Structures are given as structure tokens and as C-alpha cells.
Amino acid sequence: MSVIAMSVLTQPGVREQVSAEEWQTRVDLAALYRLVAEEGMTDLAATHITARVPGPEDHFLINPYGLMYEEVTASNLVKIDMNGEKVMESPFPVNPAGFTIHSAVHMARPDVQCVVHTHTAAGMAFASVETEILPISQTSMYFWGRTGYHAWEGISTNLDERERIVRDLGSNRALILHNHGLLVAGPTIPAAWVMIFQLERVCKTQLEAMAAAKATGRDLALVPTEVAEKTAKGFDQTFQNAADGKTNFDWEAHLRALDEIDDSYRH
Numbered sequence: 001m002s003v004i005a006m007s008v009l010t011q012p013g014v015r016e017q018v019s020a021e022e023w024q025t026r027v028d029l030a031a032l033y034r035l036v037a038e039e040g041m042t043d044l045a046a047t048h049i050t051a052r053v054p055g056p057e058d059h060f061l062i063n064p065y066g067l068m069y070e071e072v073t074a075s076n077l078v079k080i081d082m083n084g085e086k087v088m089e090s091p092f093p094v095n096p097a098g099f100t101i102h103s104a105v106h107m108a109r110p111d112v113q114c115v116v117h118t119h120t121a122a123g124m125a126f127a128s129v130e131t132e133i134l135p136i137s138q139t140s141m142y143f144w145g146r147t148g149y150h151a152w153e154g155i156s157t158n159l160d161e162r163e164r165i166v167r168d169l170g171s172n173r174a175l176i177l178h179n180h181g182l183l184v185a186g187p188t189i190p191a192a193w194v195m196i197f198q199l200e201r202v203c204k205t206q207l208e209a210m211a212a213a214k215a216t217g218r219d220l221a222l223v224p225t226e227v228a229e230k231t232a233k234g235f236d237q238t239f240q241n242a243a244d245g246k247t248n249f250d251w252e253a254h255l256r257a258l259d260e261i262d263d264s265y266r267h
Contacts, residue, residue, distance in 0.1 A: 009067070010267045011090065014075035021054040026074035028189040028251075029061050029114070030265040034258055035193055036118070037069035041200060043119035044068070047181070048095070050102040051114045051189055058082045060106060062099060064092030073267050082107060097155055101177075104162035105169060105185050111243065112185040114192035118200070123182040126203035129210075133176075133202060135228035136209055136220055140202045142195070142235050144228055148172045152179040173239065174199055187243035190251035 015023050029051040036042060036049065045066055053059040061077040063069070079088040084099040102115045135144045150168040153161050169175045173195060175183040182199055186192025213220050223231075241247045258265065 009071050009076050010073055010264075011075040017088070019054070023074065025051055025054060025189070026061060026077050027266055029077060030072050030074045031255055031258055032114070032116070032189055032193050033063060033069045033072040034262070034265045035254060036116070036196065038258075038261070039197065039200075041118050041120050041196070042069045046098075047117050047119050048098040048102060049114065049116045049192075050099070050106065052106060052112070053079060057087075058106075059087055060099075060102070062094060062102070064090070065095040065098070066093065073265055075267060100159060100162060101165055101183065104165040105183070107162070108166040108169075109185055111187060114186040114189045115183065116186065116192050116196040117177075117181060117183045118196060119181040120200055120203075122200055122204040122207060124180070125207055127176050127178050127180055127182070129207070131206070131210070134206060134220065135223040135225070137202070137205055138231065139198050139205065141223075141228060141231040142198050143174050143202060144232050146172050146232065146236075147174040147176060149176045150178060150180075152177065187239060188245075188248070190249045190254075191239055191242040193251075193254065194249045 018026070029049065032049055045068055048062055051061045053061060058081060060080055062080055063072050064076050064078055067076070076090070076092060078086060078090045078092055078094050080094055080099065081087050082103055084094055084096050084103065086094060101117055105112055105115045132149065133140055133143050133147050135141065148168045148170055150165055165175070169185065173185055177183060182196070182203070184192055184195035184199055186195050209220055238247070242249065
């Protein structure tokens with residue numbers, strides 16, 4: 001990123017106005033935006049990733065509306081309240097519709113620090129097929145029996161939809177938004193990265209497996225229920241360890257890789 005671009009996108013003085021814990025959350029969230037962009041899981045400037053700000057207030061960080069994911073930095077993330085209103089001065093606007101889905105999850109799930117919502121080709125394709133996540137691969141066990149499904153109600157501007165999003169997500173870690181896209185509810189930012197990365201692969205793998213089964217006239221090879229549940233419970237413990245701070249899913253390694261490409265997300 002050029003020096004000129006950095007001068008526009010970096011907001012001076014933000015680091016001095018927030019706690020060390022909030023600044024670290026900002027750096028990690030900005031990194032997550034860049035990782036999602038690196039994997040091609042963006043939809044121009046649409047979709048959002050939000051993170052809960054450490055502290056007793058119900059404050060959250062969201063991307064500046066109109067910026068690409070590649071342009072998100074720690075200082076230009078916008079701090080908002082549960083209603084999507086800015087609680088800290090920022091020259092950037094917030095997309096109210098974008099926070100409707102996120103606010104629903106954050107309000108209902110205090111165990112969730114980070115919510116990622118995407119409109120990828122594989123995610124939207126999967127969400128447009130009358131199917132659920134099937135136990136057909138080891139990776140699918142991250143989400144097998146731990147995913148909710150929500151019917152599309154149009155552009156998410158109706159706040160009443162929040163109660164139905166909460167109902168359909170329940171205590172699950174992922175939500176398939178029919179005819180729309182994917183959502184994961186992560187206990188930490190590093191966990192949310194692993195979850196959206198793997199959910200994307202699960203959707204793509206299942207679509208390809210279903211197409212192969214149809215082309216060959218063969219059935220899908222489903223993992224036995226008892227094996228699937230045993231594996232899924234193992235992943236449950238993995239994510240609980242993340243929530244307890246016992247693992248960060250090699251997050252530092254991801255940050256080192258990002259720094260090799262462009263470390264401007266840290267500013």
C-alpha cells in the first residue's frame with residue numbers, strides 16, 4: 001500500500017484513545033479482513049466482519065463502509081454500539097444493513113467475540129441448494145450438527161429479523177443464510193478465521209462431491225453417525241480451548257505471512 005494511500009486510510013491518534021486490549025483487537029480484526037481478502041472471499045466492498053471490543057460496554061468494531069477489505073487498518077475500523085451508531089469519531093460511514101445480522105448474534109451470544117459473514121461463490125451456491133452439511137469429510141465435522149439454517153428475507157434492513165437469526169443460529173457455530181451466504185460465530189478472532197476458511201472449503205467440497213456422485217451414479221460415502229459425532233465433539237473441545245485462550249490456531253504464523261505481503265493493517 002502506498003504512502004499516499006496510507007495517509008488517507010490511517011486515522012492518526014486512534015491508538016492513543018483506546019486501551020491496549022482494544023488496539024490488539026483492532027490489529028487482529030484488520031488482519032482477519034486482509035486474510036479473507038487474500039483468500040478471495042470478499043464481495044467488493046460488501047459483507048462485514050465484526051469483533052466485540054474488550055470491556056463492559058457493548059461496543060463493536062466494523063469495517064468502514066465503502067473501503068475494500070485490502071484497505072482496512074487497525075485505526076480506520078469504526079467503533080459502534082449495539083444499534084450500529086458510532087461511539088467514537090470517525091470520518092467513515094457504517095452500513096446499517098450490514099450490522100443487522102451481526103448485532104443479532106452479538107446480542108444473543110456473549111460467548112462470541114467475532115462474527116464473519118461472506119458472499120462467496122461456493123457459499124452462495126451451497127446456500128441455494130436444498131441440502132445441509134453432510135458428514136462426508138473430516139473438515140465437515142467442524143460444522144456437522146453444529147450449523148443453523150436461516151431463510152432469506154430480503155436485504156437485511158428489518159431489525160425484526162434479528163430474533164429469527166438468533167433462533168436459527170441457536171448455540172451453533174455457523175449459520176447458512178439461504179440464497180444469501182455464510183456466517184460463523186467465533187469465540188475469538190483467530191478461531192473465526194479458521195471457521196470461515198474451513199466452512200468455505202466444506203461448502204465447496206460438498207458441492208463437488210454431490211456433482212461427482214450425480215455424474216457417476218454413485219452414492220455419497222457418509223461417515224457413520226457415531227464416528228461423525230465423536231469427531232465433532234473433538235472439534236468442540238478445540239474451539240473451547242480457543243475460547244479459554246489455550247490455542248490461537250497458529251495466529252502469529254498467519255500474521256507473519258501477512259507482514260511479508262503488507263503490514264499496513266497494523267496502523
